[in-house]
Amino acid sequence: MTTDAEHPTEETPVLRRLIPLGDSAVTVEFGDTIDPEINALVISYANRIVEQGWSGIVDIVPTYRSITIHYDPVQWDVTALTDRLLTIPRLNPHEEKSQGTLHEIPVLYGGDSGPDLEDVASFSGLEPSEVVALHTSVRYRVYMLGFTPGFPYLGLLPEKLAMPRLPTPRPRVPPGSVGLADRQTGIYPIETPGGWRLIGRTPIPLYRRNGSTPFLLKPGDLVQFRPIEPGEFERLSRQMIHEDHRP
Amino acid sequence: MTRKRAEIDVAKPGWLTTIQDLGRYGYQRYGMPSAGAMDRFAAVVANRLVGNPDQAAVLECTLKGPELLFRDDALMAVTGADLSPTLNGSDIPLWTCLTVRRGGRLRFGTRRIGVRCYLAIGGGFDVPLVLGSRSTHCPSRTGGLDGRPLRAGDLLLGGPFGSDVERLVGRRLPDRLLPRYDRSIVARIILDSRREWFHSAAFTTLTNSVYMVAPQSDRMGYRLIGPPLPRTGAHRFISEGTVTGALQVPADGQPILLMADRQTTGGYPPIATVISVDVPLAAQLGPGDTVRFVSCSIVEAQALLRTRHHLLDAALPPVAINRPSL
Numbered sequence: 001m002t003t004d005a006e007h008p009t010e011e012t013p014v015l016r017r018l019i020p021l022g023d024s025a026v027t028v029e030f031g032d033t034i035d036p037e038i039n040a041l042v043i044s045y046a047n048r049i050v051e052q053g054w055s056g057i058v059d060i061v062p063t064y065r066s067i068t069i070h071y072d073p074v075q076w077d078v079t080a081l082t083d084r085l086l087t088i089p090r091l092n093p094h095e096e097k098s099q100g101t102l103h104e105i106p107v108l109y110g111g112d113s114g115p116d117l118e119d120v121a122s123f124s125g126l127e128p129s130e131v132v133a134l135h136t137s138v139r140y141r142v143y144m145l146g147f148t149p150g151f152p153y154l155g156l157l158p159e160k161l162a163m164p165r166l167p168t169p170r171p172r173v174p175p176g177s178v179g180l181a182d183r184q185t186g187i188y189p190i191e192t193p194g195g196w197r198l199i200g201r202t203p204i205p206l207y208r209r210n211g212s213t214p215f216l217l218k219p220g221d222l223v224q225f226r227p228i229e230p231g232e233f234e235r236l237s238r239q240m241i242h243e244d245h246r247p
Numbered sequence: 248m249t250r251k252r253a254e255i256d257v258a259k260p261g262w263l264t265t266i267q268d269l270g271r272y273g274y275q276r277y278g279m280p281s282a283g284a285m286d287r288f289a290a291v292v293a294n295r296l297v298g299n300p301d302q303a304a305v306l307e308c309t310l311k312g313p314e315l316l317f318r319d320d321a322l323m324a325v326t327g328a329d330l331s332p333t334l335n336g337s338d339i340p341l342w343t344c345l346t347v348r349r350g351g352r353l354r355f356g357t358r359r360i361g362v363r364c365y366l367a368i369g370g371g372f373d374v375p376l377v378l379g380s381r382s383t384h385c386p387s388r389t390g391g392l393d394g395r396p397l398r399a400g401d402l403l404l405g406g407p408f409g410s411d412v413e414r415l416v417g418r419r420l421p422d423r424l425l426p427r428y429d430r431s432i433v434a435r436i437i438l439d440s441r442r443e444w445f446h447s448a449a450f451t452t453l454t455n456s457v458y459m460v461a462p463q464s465d466r467m468g469y470r471l472i473g474p475p476l477p478r479t480g481a482h483r484f485i486s487e488g489t490v491t492g493a494l495q496v497p498a499d500g501q502p503i504l505l506m507a508d509r510q511t512t513g514g515y516p517p518i519a520t521v522i523s524v525d526v527p528l529a530a531q532l533g534p535g536d537t538v539r540f541v542s543c544s545i546v547e548a549q550a551l552l553r554t555r556h557h558l559l560d561a562a563l564p565p566v567a568i569n570r571p572s573l
Binding site: 017019020021022023024025027032033034046058059060061062063064065066067068070073074077078144145146147148149150151153190192207209210214215218219 | 273277281389487511512521523552
């Protein structure tokens, strides 16, 4: 069932492959690497599908280099859907790039908030303060959300900080923890098990289950981390709890 | 037209009882799992039997059912697994619309077949819609009753329902549409069209072996124990969207069957996906139960689903969400 788009033109997107996932979803691959250009294409194409407003399309999930489209198989058969997907015109990825929102995320690095900061520092041959400086030196792209509600996969982490996951995941990672794994960094929105190296913690909630805008980030947004002191962490935490209880 | 609401006390919560509907859609791009009833067929039938729209919230009771005390008259249907339900001490039939009188006590006993039983009441269970759904997703404490399973002492509220519903009492799902739950099932699968992630032997192993559901299995997924499915391991699989029914294969080659609470994205390559009409059979497997997989085409899988859909509509017509008589 793999369909190769052999002759892409200006009007059709550069689809590498269409892969049916069972009888109710299709994955469209755009490449096989983690690359901002490919991810921009993914997000612009996902937005294009959303714009079509087709009935019977239940979820559109952009990821690093592919989109998974969940559909109602009572309304769509797989051929009709893949044919329609190929008619969606291409959007200039550069146009899309400017649409992401920039978020400044304050982070209390090290100590109890970032129990692995020292390990990351010795692994990379840096002082903890240099790790913080390097981690905050990059404006990260939200490549995708997944794992838990609101968890952003941010990249690319400076090569020097790329450290493998913990050999055994922690059973409980506190919400707001900022971690890194290989060339990725991310933020745990809710308490879950987790194997990423934890270097800090943000008081900003990424998922508010009862909020009118439950998710802080969307694919294609940009994240800039800012180091803060314990005092500011406490102050912002109190402010966030207050906001959560506002009607 | 008078409208009634039922109140129900939770005397005992059971092993894992949650409020579910058909799932939360439109937010998977934010990492929000769809959740929803594991056995969608049983949930839909329970709703139709009591005159509810398919999307109404039901109780999903796992392994050991709850004990519920009805403060008001209500319509009720129990579907899915047979956990030996009794009303005021007498056995009650599954897949049938029944009335419960005020003071009625619903209890469950021995597990006869299946794992997950569904209870619908006329008007549905009334909890707030969260992101368009009443389904409980426990890991993120979203939806249902404060995002958690039932506890003793909870009070469940039914939604409003009309007074003309008594005509539904005694209605049942025709025998020919009853699911064939079993402790060892054959599930039809669609093999993944990508071949680069597995040795060709993996595909034949998958369709020529019996896999057992491991104890570490829950609403997110079932770990399956059986002959390993050898991966090529040439390069790293980049996380992509997942589907319910997918068989993901970690490096050790032991497949994981993804279920309703699956994460929206996954970093293990899928080798195949269980077809939609067979997911309810898988949803009724417990630890130690077994599954064999046989290959099926997408066209065939979609035709089977449409046929089931039409047969069910003919037997128990769907109820429009805004039906005036409700």
